[in-house]
Amino acid sequence: MPMTYAFWNNKGGTGKTSLCFQSMTFFAHQNPDMRVLAIDVCPQANLSELLFGGLTGKGSEVLLARQNEPTRRTIGGYFELRLPNAFSVPAIDPDVYISHPADYNSAIPDNLDLIAGDPILELQTNAVSTLANTQLPNTPTWLRVIDWIRDLVVTLGDRYDMIFVDANPSFSMYTQIALASADRFVLPVMADDSSRRAIQNAFSLVYGLKLPSEIYTQYAFATKLRAEGRELPKVHVIAKNRLTQYVVAASGYSAVLKTIDADVKTLMAGNPDMFSASEARDVMVEIRDFQTAGVVSFARGCPFYAQKPGRMEINGKRVGVKSEYLENCVKSVQALVDQL
Template identity: 80%
Template sequence: MPKTYAFWNNKGGTGKTSLCFQALTFYANQRPDERVLAIDVCPQANLSELLFGGLTGQGSDVLLARQNEPTRRTIGGYFELRMPNPYTAPQIDPHAYIATPAEYNTAIPENIDIIAGDPILELQSNAVSTLANNQIPGTSPWIKVVDWLRDLIESLGEEYDTIFIDANPSFSMYTQIALASADRLVLPVMADDSSRRAIQNAFSLIYGLKLPSAIYTQYAFATKLQAEGRALPKVHVIAKNRLTQYVVSASAYTAVLRSIDADVKTLIAAYPEMFSAKETADVMVEIRDFQTAGVVSFARGCPFYAQKPGRMDVMGKRVRVKGEYLQNCVDSIQQLVDEL
């Protein structure tokens, strides 16, 4: 199996998709001999739109065209294939669901492919959950369903070296399918108290820590996955995003960051098997505010390293990207990519 990174946080708005987009494009650009696959397991499909060209490059039109083909060429189309016989892996042609973003967006490295996201995942969610929770003697419907994405990855053999998964900010069944196929977790957080709680929630959902009652243990993701002899994904990076929407004093901001560090240090000491590193410094990465550079990058579907400073037109408006700010963005993402 290739190295597989899932970008996920149960809390929305933590910059998960933006970090996944920048990290995977930086990673692929710096490793042209590797094949990289992005899998967008999020109904919003924002990662797909970015890779296909963003707002100004008609990325949404490319995505919509793939969703509207007779067989949806998306992750939702693959799930449609699995639903009639959910517990038996069919003969899969994975390339039916794979696109090469560079064919639509020249800013994207040619060694990146993608299985695009699809809003139909929300419609499929209840049906998939029902299939997973059926009671069938002699088999485990839950593991059969949770392995849908793993089956697809295995059907690709050694075609890809690294996989990046953008997972939905939820813990729905399709999110569990995404996380069960990953071996490393990138957890973006904000510098606020709600993100401190989000870290705790993430460890409860994935690893079954500090559940409110023992009654939940038998239903926990960790319990069911480990019962099948399967390993849980390890926390590889916790990315602290610094966004200017938090108008707080520097001292208060620093205090929150330090408290997050302290929480993670305690978790590593108590549960080292849940992390891929042994020291807090090897897990934590700080990401600077992207500011205008981020607005332009995501509107154009253009990675920071390929972006130029100066004034440019974005949807009829002239905006200016300062070279210093752009370099700060490049340096921040590089710190994250250096950990992958």
């Protein structure tokens, strides 16, 4: 089975998709002999649009064409296969759902494939939740549904060496299905107090830690998964995202950053089984603010390592990217990739 990393935070705006995009493309580029699969389990499908070419490469049009194929070439198309017989594994042809982004975007490594995101996930979520909570004798209905992506990965066998999953900033059923398929997850956080609270929220949702009442324990994701003898994904990286370009830890953020570090150390000390490492320094990564370099990169669907400094036209406007800022972006992403 390939190693599967999920990028997730239940708080939006933490740079989850941008870090997932940069990390997977860097990894694929630096490991050309390895096969990499991206699974976009987000109805916004921003990761898919980036991989297909971004704004300037008409990535949204490519994505729409994938959604309009006779069988949707998306994660939503795969879920459509599972809905009629939710509790048994049908015959799965994974190639029906897999795209090859390099066919549309020359900046993407040839060894990276994609199961695209799909807004239809929002329409499917009520049906998926209802199915998961159905009571049938001698049938673990919740587990059968929560394993939908895991079933797909099993079907792929040893075809891929690494899988990256971009999960929606929510804890809906499709997000739980995504996280249940992962071995490890990357948790991006911002250098602000709301992200500090988001770390605590994430651990409550995934691991059932410090729930407000015992009433919630029996329904918790962690409780259900452990009851089926399954392991939870381990926190592998906490990426402190969008720090200033000018200093390692901007003075305005330093107090919050120190508090986040202290919170993580406390979590690791009390719950070492939730992490893939034993020391906080081995899970914490600092990410510089991508600034204009990030705007250009994502408009073009271009990884930082393939981007050139200087002025270029984006959507009718001339935009400049400074060489030193671009170099900082590359170094930041590389620090994260080195942890994988």
